[in-house]
Amino acid sequence: MADVVLSGAIRSNLLSMQNTTRLLDETQLRLATGLRVRSAIDSPTSFFTAQGLNNRASDLNNMLDAMGQAVKTLEAADQGIKSILKLVDSMKAVANQALETKINATTIVGNRSGAALTGGVALAGLGALATGHSLTVTVGEVTASVDIGAATGEVETVQDLIDWVAATFVGDEPLEAVINDDGQLEFSAANGRELSVAADNGGTAVSLAGLLGTHTSSTNGVNRDKFEADFNNLREQIEQLAGDASYKGVNLLKGDLLSVFFNSEQTSKLDIEGINLTPEGLLNIGTVPNESGDHGFAADADIKAFVDTLNAATGVLRQQSSTFGANLGVVQIRQDFTSSLVNTLESGASELTVADTNEEGAKMLALQTRQQLGTTALSLANQAEQSVLRLFG
Template sequence: MAGPILSSGVRNNLLTLQQTTAQQNVIQNRLATGKKVNSAIDNPVNYFTSMSLNDRSSQLTGLLDGISNGIQTIQSASKGIDGITKLVQSLQSTVKQAQADAAQNRPTKAGTALANAAEAAVTSKSLKDIALDKKIVDATGGTAATADGATATSSGDLGIAAGAFGNRLAISVKAGSTTYTASFDGANTTVRDVVNEINKSGIATAFVDEKGQLNVKGSGSDDVEFGIGNAAPASAAAADITAANAAAVTAAGTGGSNTAIGFLAADATAVGAIKGQTITSAVRSNLIQQFNDLRTQIDQLAKDSSFNGINLLQGDRLSIVFNEKTGTNQTKLDIQGSTLTADNLGISQAVNTQLAGFFNFQNDSDLDKATAALTSSLTSLKSLSSTLGSNLSVAQTRQDFTKELSNVLTTGADNLVSADSNAEGASLLALNTRQQLSQTALSLANQADQGVLRLFQ
């Protein structure tokens, strides 16, 4: 059955009203969804481009979690280095405490008295002054070692006999690997001259005490050897015991020479020099355990500096991915960790004796080595900390960049499909007005058609 026949005016107004309603529905949908492109039908280019941008933004956002974990892993290692640095500084303090006790830890040897009460009575001098003023070489000459006592007119001598090179004398002082030698004109050399020369060596000090005994004390904690003699090595080019050839004076000083200055033959080593024995320091001994405990904490702290199962201080490898691509197009940061231990830092254990590969806390030289090792350790830690800091800066920069890029991509996608609520609202208002006008026009058209009815009234 055919529908009603509408007049041209009614039909045109009805079509306009239908179009207006359709446009209202579109705009209302845009306002409801906030998008001007809701499907590929609306705008295929913008729709699919927006989807691509949103997908990449979503992938980058997903990578932010991995980047954040990487940053925390680096920071965890960095905090570990900070802690280890403090431990090394504590080790330095421990070594300094041990070094501060060095004055009580010196190898010392005291000889027998070089003066006696009878000489003091004759000269009216102290035993110390009598001993210091005595000459070394036998004043009466000859090869026999005859000591002459001090008198009112003579200072006396120790009776060392003149050797093949006359009255020339030499001393040798050795501490650890350092040897000091000096030569004298023995005819006028006194005990005071020998004392002064030993004090010049820098590796030992000497003095005559109130008992008239010659004391030799090391400046460091290495065992000290001292010898005096009046014969040069057979290879000497001249009749003078110079610093160059006096290194063998300890051999010349066996027996009589050392005995003459107050050191017994029983005190002599195989090469004829007396050997002062190191005094064990109780303070240093007590610091050994403290040093080793701190050293152990370095290893333990390094083991605890992990995050999410990765520890850059135990040689683990960290990889932080920065983009969504794969293969050669993928950008990432690879960080190879280091195995951080006290041994790797060059910090040896402390002991109370001389052992290879350990720090002997009773030895000044070893304490100096420990100080140097700890300083080197701090340098290594600073270098490692700087490397981690550089990597951390890269990771944080990429994190900020990824956030901003994701925001740019999302904004770009929204610009392609999002509706302008102000513009759409204005359009809807205009369409509502048009709808009202169309409805009025349609009503007027109907009234025109109704005019035909009047013909039948």
């Protein structure tokens, strides 16, 4: 079949319409996708430049996530320090309460009936007491026993018992025994702890009515033992709290290292060194001794020493809080900078590839008008050829 021969005018109009249709399709695609450069074919320079900018922006976005986690780690450490400071303040309050609490002796004053006691009175024969019986005295957590008798290491008279008490209960658990003006045997435990006196015969209790009457135990003193226990409990809470102040396995209050990277090449970073903010670490807060014969709050000077230690710990905590705050400021500044840089990179990539919808919309209207004019021009060209047919009519 022979090729159809088109006139020059028709062919010219047809080519113009085809070009207009192509441009119209391209404009519609830009409006639909929002991009004027969709692949390297459209514009190699713009496409690959924009791709490089977007890749860097993506890498920096990942670094932003890491920086955000670093901020959370620092915030966890800061919250830990604030809580530890509150616990230290509570420990100061406990120590000061102990200091304000004056120790009063615990006393047992005998109320035996009968003649007044003297130092030379034999213990055996005082009521139910007899040779071979044991006398047991307890002051707080210290207990000591002695047998009634004339042998070495035994007590025979009331004065022997008084001397044995003076020699046995010394140091942190002192006890004094005297015969008062009323002729009654009186015990006084200066530490203010619970005091009791008992007698037995081979494990069977023996009445002390002949020596002390019915008054054989007392808790009428005042001591500071409760404050020692409260202080140590708070100290333990500091240890536990410091151990719990971690975030994603990093604990800056236990000496861990936090490295914050600011670029994907890891050439820009900040190393944040943690410190051991525990009682055993830099806080240096010791345990208050609270065992028999060794009580840390027994003397005012010892309590004041603990208060001084707590004041020093407060200074350490505040200084480290300031250091972590400075580090947090650096990370947040870099975070803001990186976020702005990501926006700049993405904006630069967009300028290279994103279509201007206003411009493309105007092109669409112009191309649609051109297409209509092309159709009209093609019709006019056809009319010129149809006039030849009328010559054969």
